[in-house]
Amino acid sequence: MATVLSALNKKLLRDLLNIKGQVAAITLVMAAGIAIFIIMFGVLDSLKLTRDTYYERYQFADVFASLKRAPEAVKDRIDEIPGVSISQSRVVFGVTLQMESMLEPATGKIISLPDSSPALLNKLYLREGRMLFPNEENAILADESFVKAHDLSLGDSLTVIMNGYRRTLNIVGVVLSPEYVYSIAPGALMPDSKRFGVFWMSRRSLEAAVNMKGAFNDIAIKTERNVALEGVLSQVDAILKPYGGLISFARKDQISNFFVSNELKQLQSMGSLAPVIFLSVAAFLINVVMSRQVATQREQIGMLKAVGYTNKEVSLHYLKMVLVITVLGSIIGLALGAWMGSGMTQMYTEFFHFPILKYSFSLEVMILSVFSCALAAVIGTLFAINNAAKLPPAEAMRPESPAIFNVTLLERIGVHQYLSFTSRIILRQVERRPIRTLMSSIGIAFALSILVFSFFMEDSMEYLMDVQYGITQREDVNIGFVEPKSAKALEEIKIIPGVLMVEPLRNVPVYFKHKHYKKRGSIIGLNKEPMLRRVIDENLDSVNMPNEGIVLNTTLARILQLKVGDIVEVEILEEKRQTLIIPVSAITQEFIGLGAFMNIHQLNKILDSTPKITGASLLVDQNHSAQLYKKLKEIPAIIGLNITSVLRQIFEDIMAENLLKMVATNVMFASFISFGIIYNTARITISERSRELASLRVLGLTRAEVAYILFGELGLITLLSIPIGILLGYSMSVGMTESMDSELFRIPVYLKNSTYGYAVLIVLLSAIVSFYLVWRQVDSIDLVSAQKGVE
């Protein structure tokens, strides 16, 4: 009779079927690990490829610089810098827009497009409509995100205030630009396509409107390959300095690109941690299951060796079991990962407003994920299989000698008098195999920690916003002026109806230097004891502005390698250039941005003689807020108006969009683990103990007493896992925040007590469900055959 499978392989398959519940549990965990691996790296690769292709095709510039005003001829000198390939001079101007749908004014940036030739750098992708005609007046191209945010269409006109004049501009085309993948207003921290728009206009037309005929105030530069950017940047600065040039910067510091890179970096760190956890848990589960298989099949192993199977053949037989499980897990994981991955890439492409989508599902990622999985599984099992292989056949076929038991620690203390006989069995069992008990607890703890960790992001983000917008920024609205105003402006604002309180703010763009560390940023000058926009320390207490010296937040201090008492060199990037030496008075904790603060009076004093403010924080009477905002909108001197409640909403929306999907996925996968481990552990414990438990029943113990013995041990293991899991979850959260620290924001480690509660609840529920499923099996064990040892 010809058969396709050898007898040993048939045994393999039937053995797997016998433990199909456990196989299913492990497969799910493995599949989850592989899926996450693929999703993360697949998505990451795709996004990187998409971004790089986009930048390449649309000639995204390498160096950017803005200045006050220079004649066109200066551009030629930039072209002559060694290393510069091409440059594109532009006129860029900030405007405010009156949008009906919004209370506060929107801000915008208008960028010129050359009339006689197509743009060389930072080319536009036309989504709808047409490009501009040469010298076309009153026509603009609008960036897609703004158009979508305001539900605009081609042909709509926008009313803008440009250079003090009101103008009406028509939208003739909707575009995307590699320079504004994220639309972030100058000085803002979060992208906000509703309140900030980017537009393009004919160069001639724009020049005329803002008095820049024959001149430029912005330049984009493409460098040759492998050019040292430092050199180019400093030469550009040197040329532009006399024309009011601000420090030039390279692509990596360009705000939109920075944001995209940051996003990808976060994706990378999240993607690296999760798969490792899942695959470790899968390896642990496989180890437990296979150890049990080898233990139960001890006599069969002995027999196989007795009839002449080599150690290698026996080991291979069990290794195949592991591989079958791995293959199953891989297939499901790959399929799941591919499906979810393409969905996620699509979602990100829309989020980033990439005009193209390049989905890269690299074979390498697939192979790597499966290989890691298999490796984890095999390593997890090697120990058990090795034990099986090494057992001499005669030994293997002898019934296992009774386990070695000792009087437990607790009994030596004398506690046992208070314990029932059944409780003593539990304790002795636990103490006899401390490592096994601990490992099971750790396994369940892992599940718990993943749940804790999954919720932590939400908790922390909420905390972050509560602190930022409830404690740090207590103003209702903050406003910025087009140009620095004298202190008199404060008085004028105070008398506007609806304003309850005003505090000044001076924002000075600077360049920090300490030894060889440099960072571009700004100093914010505040009142000595600010009440509205404040600066806080780790204890969430308000920090007063020192009489002298500067207050830095921890991240900025770290970047510049400064501590309290050090001196920092500050180059002021205002019209009147100067470099100041300022001592560091304090270092604070702020979650958002790279804050540097000084006493505004001190700041004014060292900068120039007259006190100036660039903005103010206001406390507003909520009953009159609508009218107040309307009034403020109409004041041309006010360029920026941020309503704190709106800012908070934006932050929440962004976080929600990114975070929620990730959290939901994690919770689902974590539940797999949680159930998988508990179910497995329960099944295996039953398998080991059914004979002795049946014996106890025959001896006269009730079902309840046997249940107590069985689940008492499992319950103890579960209870033990709770503190371990909570600790582990907390550590994972700390690890994640550290890896996600960026200059934009730092996530605090904050976990609500209720979060721990929910996580524990989910684990306990899984435990109860597993116990119930397993108890149904236990109860149905035929007492007689169980006693004979037939499983």
Next chain:
Amino acid sequence: MTSLFKTEKLKKSYVTGETEIHALRGVSTEIPCGELVVMLGPSGSGKSTFLNILGGLDQPASGKVFFKGKDLANFNNHELTYFRREHVGFVFQAYNLVPSLTALENVALVTEISPQPMDPLEALEIVGLKNRANHFPSQMSGGEQQRVAIARALAKQPEVLLCDEPTGALDSETGIVVLNALMKVNEAFGTTTIIITHNAAIAALAHRVIHFSDGMIHHVHINDTRKTPQQIDW
């Protein structure tokens, strides 16, 4: 007579739990080809240990054990495995069938790795279980399982058949069937068969009876006449 096995001063001890047991204290004997040998002795007298060493399942602490002139005590693990694979058939008291394989597949398990196997179905026929070929152990009685085990052992056409308490778990009627099968194999194929048993009555079936006591051979008895399984006083 040619010796299949010859042992010289075999010693062996092993540890179970926390106790050390001296199973063999110097056993020297010879077992000729083609004989049916029964080994008797109380529990713990060393008969199983001796059988295991003969079968290459275990190795002596000291002494020599020759199989056709080659000393098994010098064999490494790999050589012992091949020795078992090619020359020895085992029948255990606990049958040790693979529960997830049918009777036929249990026999095939062994024939697939033998250099000169019998057809598995043929082996089952010899023990009278051809019609149970596709049944699982759980569907068979103790006697039937034991006969499958015998079929499995003889399917590789071994030179020696080692049986450790083959009828220990069976009633007299089934026991007789099993013993018949073993005798049939011994007579038809000339397979040297060594049987360990508690049941002294079975000794009457053997050519040679070896009595074990306290890890040593007490005495060896050669039978002038042999009975059939039906004739013995169970």
